[in-house]
Amino acid sequence: MALARAWSVALRGVEGVPVEIEADVGAGSVGTQLLGLPDAALHESKDRVRAAVRNSGQQWPAHRVTLGLSPASMPKGGTGYDVALACAVLAAAQVVPPDRLEGVALLGELALDGRVRPVRGVLPALVAARSAGLRRAVVPLSALPEASLVTDLDCLGAGSLRDVITWLSGDDTALAPPGPPTWSDAARGPDLADVVGQPEARWALEVAAAGGHHLLLTGPPGTGKTMLARRLVTLLPPLSVEEALSVTAVHSVAGLLTEETPLVTTPPFVAPHHSTSISALVGGGSGLAKPGAVSRAHRGVLFLDEACEFGAAKLDSLRTALEEGEVRVARSDGVVRYPAGFQLVLATNPCPCAPARDLDCTCPSAVRRRYQSKLSGPLLDRVDLRVPMRPLTEATIAAQPAPPESTAVVRSRVAEARARAVHRWSEHGWQSNAQVPGPVLRRDHPLPETTTHALQLALSRGALTGRGADRCLRVAWTLADLDGAPEPTRAHVATALEFRERTQPW
Numbered sequence: 001m002a003l004a005r006a007w008s009v010a011l012r013g014v015e016g017v018p019v020e021i022e023a024d025v026g027a028g029s030v031g032t033q034l035l036g037l038p039d040a041a042l043h044e045s046k047d048r049v050r051a052a053v054r055n056s057g058q059q060w061p062a063h064r065v066t067l068g069l070s071p072a073s074m075p076k077g078g079t080g081y082d083v084a085l086a087c088a089v090l091a092a093a094q095v096v097p098p099d100r101l102e103g104v105a106l107l108g109e110l111a112l113d114g115r116v117r118p119v120r121g122v123l124p125a126l127v128a129a130r131s132a133g134l135r136r137a138v139v140p141l142s143a144l145p146e147a148s149l150v151t152d153l154d155c156l157g158a159g160s161l162r163d164v165i166t167w168l169s170g171d172d173t174a175l176a177p178p179g180p181p182t183w184s185d186a187a188r189g190p191d192l193a194d195v196v197g198q199p200e201a202r203w204a205l206e207v208a209a210a211g212g213h214h215l216l217l218t219g220p221p222g223t224g225k226t227m228l229a230r231r232l233v234t235l236l237p238p239l240s241v242e243e244a245l246s247v248t249a250v251h252s253v254a255g256l257l258t259e260e261t262p263l264v265t266t267p268p269f270v271a272p273h274h275s276t277s278i279s280a281l282v283g284g285g286s287g288l289a290k291p292g293a294v295s296r297a298h299r300g301v302l303f304l305d306e307a308c309e310f311g312a313a314k315l316d317s318l319r320t321a322l323e324e325g326e327v328r329v330a331r332s333d334g335v336v337r338y339p340a341g342f343q344l345v346l347a348t349n350p351c352p353c354a355p356a357r358d359l360d361c362t363c364p365s366a367v368r369r370r371y372q373s374k375l376s377g378p379l380l381d382r383v384d385l386r387v388p389m390r391p392l393t394e395a396t397i398a399a400q401p402a403p404p405e406s407t408a409v410v411r412s413r414v415a416e417a418r419a420r421a422v423h424r425w426s427e428h429g430w431q432s433n434a435q436v437p438g439p440v441l442r443r444d445h446p447l448p449e450t451t452t453h454a455l456q457l458a459l460s461r462g463a464l465t466g467r468g469a470d471r472c473l474r475v476a477w478t479l480a481d482l483d484g485a486p487e488p489t490r491a492h493v494a495t496a497l498e499f500r501e502r503t504q505p506w
Helices: 043-055 080-091 122-131 139-146 162-169 200-209 225-235 239-254 276-283 312-316 320-324 365-371 394-396 407-422 439-443 455-458 466-483 490-501
Strands: 004-012 017-026 031-035 066-072 105-108 135-140 154-158 215-220 301-305 326-331 334-339 343-348 386-388
Touching: 004 080, 004 122, 017 080, 031 043, 031 407, 043 080, 066 080, 080 105, 080 162, 105 122, 122 135, 122 139, 122 239, 135 139, 139 154, 154 162, 200 215, 200 225, 200 386, 200 407, 200 466, 215 225, 225 301, 225 343, 225 407, 276 312, 276 320, 320 326, 386 490, 407 466, 439 466, 455 466, 455 490, 466 490
Parallel strands: 004 105, 031 066, 105 135, 135 154, 215 343, 215 386, 301 343
Antiparallel strands: 004 017, 017 066, 326 334
């Protein structure tokens, strides 16, 4: 009997930490000891691994088995270490050659009969393994399409522990190599031509897509708020390779990937119910926090329908993520960071009774104010575009252009405006006007005083905060990009300011 080691990866958010697993089989009372701060699921792996080894045609060592996971001071959890634990024990028992485990990352949960089950976070785990110098990885067969996204790493898929043992014994054909990519872009979604009327809201949706701005839609039920919100994601450009991998890593940790769609290539759309908890919204859970809705919407759209029903505490929990583009969640096992660069779309009724006509409202004024106050001032200050939506009438339907513009037509204008913004900010790496810090706009791209006169006036009378002024400038640059202008005009600035100052018509 001897000492052997294998490699696996621990996940802390979307960042991986290589874990060295050492197995010592030697003298002492028969038993298995697991060291390295394992959680309950990992501690139970001793029994799972022992049964899987026996049911794979091998004998579990009738000696003292000590398993150490290093770094020992870092808490470890989950079931993704099972394959590595089994291989380390078999190598220490001299069932398989220990040298075959050098430079190999092993991921997967073991069933009692030896099947290798999928685990979450394969993509970020293999990225960390590659960065640590490991050159090969063995993953569950169902996770092989996801694993193949990591370049410069030889990935193999295992259906059972018996296959892994055969491969370690020298049969290179026992494990499956990755096949050619089989995924394709997902369908773009519903068409903007389906929306009847609401020209102002359609225009605001185009501005939001062109500049990456946050949007608030207010109006009675049935005016098309949800329809418009669901069509925003169809106007956004496809994700770049870097963005796709970043989004896919979050979805991998959340367990949302499938064999058919191992790579997220289109901006995600996430619409949590208003009864969701704060932990489900921004991230949480026992042990290390799991990604929430804001992280699953990274590089896409987070839609909060019936926003006032969420409650002030849930809505205000979004403020830091909106400002910084990431969330940091502290738990007893440590602090994790998840990306959260999303576009926020809020949709709400003007009051609890929400009649089709405001004249039919039965809510006292105090009730209306209390309902709308759930959208706090600091949150609204981070929303660039606020659009009141009016009920449909026969006159508005008759005035509707026939046919209304489709998603493809509007998306082409959005793409042109985005291209102008990317060219302007290419030196800094920003992809949209909403990402540009206010000091950069004022210092490197100052506008004449005659152009920004409306902003100065709003600031002087206290109708606008400093953050609001910066956001107005960003919207003005987006409006200029849509018009093909070299810089915003006075009309563009006034329009951007109107999007923030307009009051509800009810």
